[in-house]
Amino acid sequence: MLASAWKYRGFVAESIRRDLRTRYAGSVLGAAWQLLSPLALIAIYTIVFSQVMRARLPGLDDQYAYAVFVCAGLLPWNMFAEILLRSQGMFVEHANLLKKSSFPRICLPAIVVGGAVANFLIVYGVFLALLMLAGRSAGFATLYAIVPIFLLVLIAAGIGVLLGLTHVFFRDVGQAIGIVLQLVFWLTPIIYPLTVLPSGYAAWIARNPLTPIFRSLQEVFVSGVVPSTPPLAPALAAGLAVCAVAWWAFRAQAPFVVDEL
DSSP states (O other): OHHHHHHTHHHHHHHHHHHHHHTTTTOSSGGGHHHHHHHHHHHHHHIIIIIISOOOOTTOOOTTHHHHHHHHHHHHHHHHHHHHHHHTTHHHHTHHHHTSTTSOTTHHHHHHHHHHHHHHHHHHHHHHHHHHHTTOOOGGGGGGGHHHHHHHHHHHHHHHHHHHHHHHHOTTHHHHHHHHHHHHHHTSOSSSOGGGSOHHHHHHHHTSTTHHHHHHHHHHHHHOSOOOOSOSHHHHHHHHHHHHHHHHHHHHHHHHHHHHO
8 A cells, every 4th residue: 555655656746735725726825825824823822922921831931931832832733633634534525536446545644644744844844933033943952853743643644544434434523523632632731831730630641642742842942952751652652553553444444435435
């Protein structure tokens, strides 16, 4: 299957480019919205949390630290959520392609994940540029962010394939995914540091495989150092496990998916 995806890499790349273009098709500013949207988002976070709410991180007397903390977590979360939301309907929405025997089905997850990652890289590039302009660049520690972001994509890709397969047989998945994402969002320390929670709650939140990913990203951009803790081994194990299950389910259910569609 992976060989098929590589064989059709040109088709995948062109599909991703077409997806990015059609997002703003017909608008006056066109592709400029890919820069304006993240700029507006980051500006809103900064103004609201730094100036209006005057939120502060525990132990840091820095008016902009919390805004950086929030952006470092929310921007990757948006990518994670986009992959899951688009994945749950990818097989149903492309039923006509799946019914063609020559079409490599693995291309659909690749297109969804690739499109979300491409959009995220644009947004995160704006974020990094603003940090540099503000004199808050994390320097070489920024390179470390590749590791937790990769793990986040790995987990999202595996869950996304499972959601897409399940949605073919149980259409309630499309209705439930939004609720589940909201629950997972609040059970992950994205807009709050783990240290502000009571110890009992913090211990449970720390068991979330997504927790070390977002804590690592936030530590990189707030403190400008490669985090020694928390370890990313649980996130790696979760990513490999969910991808293995997704791979098995994909191979086992592919013939039945076409019949169901």
